[in-house]
Amino acid sequence: MSDFFDALETRSPAEREAALMAALPRQVAHAQAASAAMGEILAGVDAAAVNSRAALARLPVTRKSELLARQQASRAAGKDAFGGFAAIRYGAAMPRLYASPGPIYEPEGTTRDYWRAARALFAAGFRAGDLVHNAFSYHMTPGAFIMESGAHAVGCTVFPAGTGQTEQQLQAIAELRPQGYLGTPSFLRILVEKAQESGTDMRSLVKGLVGGEAFPPSLRDWFAERGMAVYQSYATADVGLIAYETRAREGLVIDEGVIVEIVRPGTGDPVAEGEVGEVVVTVLNPDYPLIRFGTGDLSALLPGACPTGRTNARIKGWLGRADQTTKIRGMFVHPGQVAEIVKRFPEIARARLVVSGAMANDQMKLLVESAGAEGLAQRVADAVRDVTKLRGDVEVVAPGSLPNDGKVIEDARSYE
Template sequence: MSEFFDALETRDPAEREAALLRALPRQVAHAQQASAAMAAILEGVDAGAVTSREALARLPVTRKHELLERQRAHVGRDPFGGFSALVRGPAMPRVFSSPGPIYEPEGGTRDYWRTGRALFAAGFRSGDLVHNAFSYHMTPGAFIMESGAHAVGCSVFPAGIGQTEQQLQAIAELRPTAFTGTPSFLRILLEKAQETGTDVGSLRKAVTGGEALPASLCDWFAQRGLDVYQSYATADIGLIAYETSSRQGLVLSEDILVEIVRPGTGDPVAEGEVGEVVVTTLNPGYPLIRFGTGDLSAMLPGTCATGRTNARIKGWMGRADQTTKVRGMFVHPGQVADIARRFPEVVKARLVVSGEMANDQMTLKVEAASWPQGLDERIAEAIREVTKLRGDVECLAPGALPNDGKVIEDARSYR
């Protein structure tokens, strides 16, 4: 039995990168031609020149709120806001609604969201029955997992959410070997099974999503005979990364380009530094170029011990949208980045908002390679100019700020 979903997972990293970069200019051109929204976002971009990571990093990042805004602006005419290149009919078998609402199309291709490799890495195999406890109501989560299960050759029981007693009865009688759903609901099922004496011992493996899976909870599942793995996917992109038996971060999916950028900007950070996950997909049906997920993570060095050769990320590390209201004014991560860019000496900056309600205080903590005389005063002037608010400046040595992806820290007391 093969240890890998397909041969793409074990490609030489240089071969994978070359293939992605060969496909990139074609995808940019396709996005400009097939997606009205991407055509507007990428207006003036020479697609043929986008042949490197550096060229990609010069393109604008499109974030979730912008996608929502474009959809809201086209309500009644184009529910997808000009982003979808799919046409209703066999090429678009389903349409979903995520909170917002944001409408998402499903393409008609096999394993449209590419989740098969995540389930395969977790030990799902042809002939397994999967108890799928993601919601089948409006949102795409259940179908994202179901399509991957079918790609592996599994049968699926569409359990959905809620009705715990009926779900336990189905598990006891159908004897599924695998589970997909949120880790919190899996725990609820197992605790209820123990309370009622229901036999759910057929479940041996699971792929979870939608929530973080702390190591402590993973150990709790293992003590009850379940190998539980994390997956990281979105309705816009599909599978982004997945956990393997090495339990060392999440391996990036194939056919996407992933960048980690400083929150509020499109600027890639150094390897190992925490930032926002930005993804470019090669999906022709929904051709998002530099889509900002709003999630924080960091690249890990090296490759997976299982033999999968793609890069890895640490996993979900929080949200990148740290917009904060200070003295009645919104302050955005992009404004902090704007201030930092004005001074070549600045390596990194973090705005800390402290004090109590109605008595906000702002301090911009700045790492700088050198501190020429008057730099702090000039930075303070930039703070006022960009945010329209006064703030103090604290000078720090390079490396002094924590590597947690925070650009704005709200340290206020709300008692």
């Protein structure tokens, strides 16, 4: 039995990159033609010239907040509920649509394993013939369907458990004896603890794939002590599977159907390998062709390849949220403004805006990494006031001294 879902996982990096960059211009052209919203966002872009990561990085990032705003405006005008982003319409081409918080509406196409989740299930040990207990929500959101479609593509049978009704779920597990669990890690822990209290037998569950929440190593080990090998996946309703964990337990391997960039929050500028930034995804999905979609999640690229033999790049996993917009003295300051300040000064490598003080006494200081230049602090302070309309202190710090955690704005105020 193969250790890999398909041959794509073991391609040479050069072969994969060539295939992705060959597909990219076609996807950009398709997005411009078939998606009204992407056509506006990418107006004037020569799709044929977007054939490298450098060219891709010059395109605008569309963040979830913008997607929501476009959907809201479109719905208010009595137009397309998807804000012009979907390339398919109601009918046979769109069997279902879903709602995520916002609400943001997402379409589902007819492609088998539409969100490409099968690859993550296979890496987590799921195989044809397994019975899977799916405890993701089947209500409005696509989480359960993302995993169910992947399980079907692997060849599994799915019990649609959904959320809640813990006692009934435990009864089903004891009587049906599924091998695998899909759902959040916190709910799996609840099931295990309730089973221990009630004496319910759930020893059949020996594998799991979780998502939707942070999955710390301590909880992973807790499950392992109880006979369950549980792995994590990283997917969103907008772009499907982004990355998945393997038995190596060394980061998450990027899916074969997406192009992932890590950019400095508030910008579209890719950061160096190992630096924490926002996950930006270009998905090769003709039905919902999102180009440079900003997920709002923080992560970082890891060096090297997965020890399992999968050759795609890896990310560290979910490291927090990139949207650090903060209200200071009654005005919103967002990471894009910090980025605008930094771009005015080539001598600045990185910056971090620290907001401190007690409530109603906000103080802000911009820390900038620089080897030093005469009068830099005052010039930057002038730029801070110009961009944010707020006064703030500026402190020049040594290059490399700011934490590598993706934070551009740190809220250190006391709310007690």
